[in-house]
Amino acid sequence: MKRLLLTIVHVIFCLVAMAQYDGSIRGTVIDKNTKETLIGATVTLKNQSKTFKTSVSTGLDGSYVFRNVKPGKYEVEAKFVAYKDDDKEFELKAGEVKIISLQIESKSSDLDEVKISGKSDEGSDYKSRSIERKSDQVLNAVSARAIEISPDLTIANVTQRVSGVSIERSNNGEGQYAIIRGMDKRYNYTLVNGVKIPSPDNKNRYVPLDIFPADIVDRMEVYKSLTPNLEGDAIGGGINLVLKDAPDRLTIRANVAVGLAGSLFNQDYTQFDHSASAKSSPRSVNGNGYSATLADFPNNAFNYSTKKAPISTVFGVSIGGRSTDKKFGALAAVSYQNTYRGTSTVFYDTDVDRATNEPALKSVQARSYSIQQERTGLHAKLDYKFNKDHKIDLYASYMNLAQNQFRFQSDTTLNLGRVGMGTGRVSNTYRSSRIVQQIFSTNLHGEHELADHLDMNWSLVYAKADANEPDRASLNIVTGRTAILDAGGIKIGATQNPALFNSTGAAQSHVWAKNSDEDKTAYLNFIYKPKIADTKVEFSVGGMYRDKTRTSSYDDYSLRLSGSTTQVYDGNINNNTFMVQTVGGSPSDPLNYNFKEKVAAAYAQFKFTIGKLQTLGGVRYENTQQDWVTSANVNQTVGAIGSKKYDDLLPSLNFKYALGDKQNLRASYYSAISRPGFYELIPHTGGDPDADYQELGNPNLKRITSDNYDLRYEFFPKQLDQLLVGVFYKDIKNPIEYALVNQATSVFYTAANFGNASNYGFEVDFTKYISKFGFRANYTFTDSKITTTKTVLYRDAATTSLTQRNEDQTRPLQGQSKHIGNLSLLFKDAKSGIDAQVAAVYTGPRIYTVSPYLDNDIWQKGTITLDLSAEKKVSKNFSVYIKVNNLLNTPSELEIRRPYQVTASTINQDVANQTVGENVFVRKDEYKQFYLLGLRYKL
Template sequence: MKYKYLFFKFTLFLLLGALSLPAIAQTIKGKVTDAETKEPMVGTTVSLKETGRSQYVKLDGYFTFKNLKPGDYTLEFRFVSYKTRLVKVNVTNLKTTTLNVVMEPTTNELNSVSIVDNESATDRRSRTIEKNSNQLVNVVSARSIELSPDITVANVMQRVSGVTIERSNSGEGRYPIIRGMDKRYINTLVNGIKIPSPDNKNRFIPLDLFPAELLERLEVSKTLTPSMEGDAIGGTINLVMKDAPSATLLQASFSAGYNSVFAGRYFEQFDRSTISKLAPTEIKGNSYAATAADFPVNNLHFSNKANPININFGVTFGDRLFKDKKLGFIVSTSYQDNFTGNNSTFFLPNASPGVNNVPTFSDLEARTYSQESRRIGVNNKFDYKFNNRNKISLVNVFVRLDDYQTRRISDTISTNALVDAFSRSRWQYQSIYNSTLQGIHQLDDALKFDWSVAYSQANNHIPDQAEFDHEYPITQTTVSSDNLQGMSRIWTHNSDQDYSVYLNLTDNFKLLNRKFELKLGGLERNKSRDSYYNSYSLSPYLGTSNNQVYTTIDAANFTFKTTDKSLFVPDGNDYTFKENIAAAYIQGKWQLTDKLEALGGVRVEYTKQNYATQLPASVDAATGIINYTDFLPTALLKYALKDNESIRLSYNRALARPAFSDMIPGGQMGEVYQEQGNPLLNHTTADNLDLRYDLFPKNADEILLGAFYKKIYNPIEYEVSPKGTTAILMPKNDETDATNYGFEAVFTKYFGPMGVVANYTYTKSKITTAKVFTYRNDAGIISSRVQDETHPLQGQSDHIANMSLIYRNAKLGLNLQGAFVYTGTRVAFVNPAYGLDYYQAPTEQLDFSAEKTLCKKFTFFAKANNLTNTPYVLELHQSYNAYLANGQRPLALQTDVNKVITVQKDSFKANYLFGIRYKL
């Protein structure tokens, strides 16, 4: 009886417990979306007011509250720049309550005019831009940039599908290459306005000038529409700066770190105190004959600094003022002071190879670089909304980069010979300034007019680059002293100024009862460039001796010999260049069916150029005038399989104007060849075909699969031409057209807090160039002939891959990202000699970043770059064993001896950064 009672009691307990479970295990779950874009509102704060519990909307767009008792609840939804929503819910037993919550922005958009607020900085807004854009575009949001391991725009670019970057001597990313198209084929904009380049020879923009934290988003367009500027065969990069917010915005960050390359050696710095920004002849007149006294040697005083610390900080503040918040502004600043280094081994080739084009080398160099880079960026914007139809804005962007570089070289030409020790100091500062006044006017419900007036200036200065060398034996078999050699001093600077006006008129109406958008407009740009170059070479003062013994640079005694350059002799490097571009376009977008949209039109660009050098009038093409007109048609089709799925087919013609120095007769001495421009150079044009499949499943997820083909006319390659006893490196148009084709795949997927972002690009290009081949004829005499060689375009890599593994947990306030970049073999330098192109070996780089919320407004972050210590390696695709069999001297660095000759290896090591971020 006792056991029956216990069994009954136990059964009753289980039954009551089971009946009570629904009362404590109810669930509320739901999805939060944007009223305009229909995209999930990741990061929205959801609070359950009756319990005080709260959470963030996850990466998949959902939230869930579990273990709730039956009853009435109120949920509060909050997100910056969106209206707060209160939703009442009744929870009953044995039921999961599911909600679909739609959030509305606190500010309205001007009809058909994009007025972007802070929310545009999110990944989902980036996917929306990619989905709705007319051209094929990849977008990186400010939030993705903030969470990435990168602090400059150049390094952010390497995360974009189909993009690789060229690095500077310090290992920092500098120039992008899009789909294997070299930097000469790429166009760079700031807020849609083309900016000039500070580069002393070329048009392309060094993107390491721009701190990444100034950006609201980064757009990379790989196709063009008629309304876009046409000089972008490879693609267009648009740096969209931070915009005025809809509410008070205050952000600040501070970080510090170090480069591990200095864990094994000192950072070497030089004295900058006496550097003169002007050459002696700029101060005293072009006829002034310089003396040794004009060249103090303080900037050749070097000192060691142990474990230099990198410092970075930035501040952003914005708000809207006055009644109805009509006036908005934002000011964003960034300062970066970073120390980088490079340990390099380099084999300097002879200008002429051996018989059968076996490579020969004049010097084997051990190089060390120490570089301090100070980067300043300022972005400010003011906009005023007169009403819902009219708005004007003023944008000012300024960036400046100061590089202080010390370079040491030790070189020899044989095992038992003399070593030349070179020491060089260089201060280079570059800047870009852009000011743009813009207006957007909705004339009626269908008609819109917008305009822009812009002024831009770019400057580049290298004041008093100083280098000297001394020579000493490397064996003890001969008694000899350390002897002073020559010294060189170089001043160079250039400045670009652009004045631009853009006009666009857009009308919307129905054509054959289908939506039709007609857009037409044009631009006028006046560019002027000034370039100055002056170099001096001095020799050691010998007196009655044959040599001057070197002890210190302060004790060195230099003078000008009759063969040295003490007078300023203007040449082709000193020139003025003016360029006027007038463009007009007409563009139509027609909704042919419910699923099929067509866009087409034509752009006409007229280019007028004239230049004047300081070469004597007797020199051919000392001055020149160049005019040409290009018709650039475009046709695009977009077929919507579903609302979030489409297929795009596009064709467009584009152009690339030659670099300034490419057209100027005269040039500078490079490391191997004397460089010279070619006034007969033609500009390059190309036909581009693209096919892409787009799928945007939800949130920030995406799948993009595409193929592309480019036919390039008048491509520019560098060839060697004999001029007396000197070999001249000169740009020329190849007689054969070049092709470039491939495919891309982009995949982004989030699984709750986990995410995978990956892309892969295969590119193949082909160009045939006339090159020099050296051989021994039947009579035993060494001779040469011109022989065609087919090779990839410079900068093109067959395989490019990116993969990032992401963990984002809003509840824990934790974000982690591991980013891997693979760049396959690519041509780094097209050699004028047959079979001697320089190839960059494949690189594999691993980076990492982390972010942890410390409290409501403060976040700790860390960034680590190049954890794999990936070196930069250049190779010749010839057998090293065959090279030795030809009687050449042994070389260090060699590994794959049967296939390649390694000619350069640079080591940069890992870089670390740790910081604090504040957000109001």
């Protein structure tokens, strides 16, 4: 044993001694022209006699390392796709650390300037960093590759990874709208290839971003400041989706995946038959004088069935290339996603105590959802270069999001007394709905050099967006539990009542809702680039004209029981008999309307660079003309017919100072507006089945205006590393927010202008890569202030009568979180083909609903979400990947920031989710995890 130990010690000593004589070689691979590091380049080390050879790939910072290399003469060689090889010979001494950097040259000449337009090579992280550095405005860019390896399936979820951006989720837990720097979705617009597109949303102007599958996008840009040549209705900012462009050589990419929602592991998925539902209402098909019959309302929507853990599927393919002379390019891409999810919700309908102004609970609702989403994206682009002076391109895109949703809601009235919780009237609602949203957009675009220093470009755009909800069908059931009392009136038990259709109310409701936006837009721009006093100056002038037509139709039908007695619902609707109660639909509802909007714009812009300072400025003029006609009775409904016209002059000025080759200091100012939504201006009542309160239109809304200031420092030390630090301030006039208002005995949720507001904050965005590891983090602090008048309800001490007074209250803007943060840990090894990341997002508390009563606003609680994705290359062309969303099962929760109190009506009662002394619980939505496993092919 002693001899064995001595031998082991001797061997270890010899190995250590030998290691001390081994050396190492390290360095970086750099683009010879741009001096940028190259990621994934292959570096090969071989000795002079060719008997030894080994290879590694450069890491995320362009570095490589060879360890434990014996002394001798060697050659190190670097290879990279589309680059010329480079090698160096050297001699390594014992124990030496040799630093060798290799500079390789691109086989093709580089562009002098990176333009913000779709380019085939701009799907990389490097191109996104270049665009951020060279752009004329403050923006953030996310590359196609970053999107591809992220945990996200839709563009809506991708936006939350950008500094200063949070998302508003739909009822299935997926992101739907972006909130930029605390500015609600109404303050932002969406562009496709730089052109604004209409929205299929029945309420909002701006596009629901969950309609875009992530894999058809070449790059996503988030604008945080505007220049005069951009449309001016983006106080918060804009999101530009650059769709895929034709590559220089034949390229084929495809992926297929299967997924499963964690919420459906232990919960059945409920589905219904929507095939027999009429696409249009009986009135729309047969005319206003038609009386609907039972034959117009088949029972197929109420024939429910369940299945266990349905499998979600994802498929995508793109193919494109250019002709041998590079003049003609073509690309086509298709993406299809079919996902299933289940969510659950608990919601307390709240009011305010008339004597204390404290929150009061009216009822509690339990909701469960089964949601299927079919998302289809089609994109095609053709371009032709006649010569170096003239080129033309045509692109068309089609997005479709079809959602089938079943919702069961149980609504319990909180009539709490001595008999306690768990008894009383319960209203159950079964609802089946199918909503199909579509966006079609086509753009014919040309670029021409008319003369030396004079260019022209133009675009003719036709786009149409629509949403159709055919036959949203609901069943309304009444049930409950009756208390069993002892002789002293104390509850000792309860009996379950049968499920009944109410003989006096609407047993069934059927709603048809349809809207469309049709845009016809023309753009024309001239750019003149003279040289004045040895300084290159760029003058741009141009204009835009858009003719928008929005139409909306709405019909609501009610069916009641036939006969005067109640009927038991046993789960089979075919066993019950009904009669049509509202036979004519809703021909006079204001949601039947036509809305015309014409926007004419012109701008003048200049740009020049003196020394290290680039200056860009100018002014934009926009004229807006709006006219609408509803089917409501003009004599009974204010605003049934309306018209608005206004002009806006929107100046802007942007400075960019180059502190060095890789550092910029930016300062910008721009003026912007935000127009009210069509749905908000129309004097409607109701219309949103998922609203917690009845909605009310407001034809008196004014447009919002704002002056916006930005200051940002940028540092790009390496190809992918960056440090962005910025501050911003917005002075907002007439902001629009939704609030609860009282009219007579009813409470409505309506949009209104609220005086003036300010919004300011700062952002830090940091990315660092070390060899195979990466660290990406951003943090945004935002603080906004708006002062509005609130009502205080109380009982007058002198008269003991119920009364009220008004007080001013300063609060944040609706939807604004004070703190937003992202943290991603990344790993990339080109040699093994592994690419992985863990991404966390923090969204701080924000106001969800503004209350008319002092200190009774409803807040969304802060959340931390954690997602994971990984990809492994298994061959030259194939890789497998996995995505997991919401690892922490983070719910969405609402509360009123007032302590829940025991009152005379709740004494000795155990109200679920409410804790005495803690904030009043309002709502909780649970989504659970979503898992996806896929295969990716690249040629």
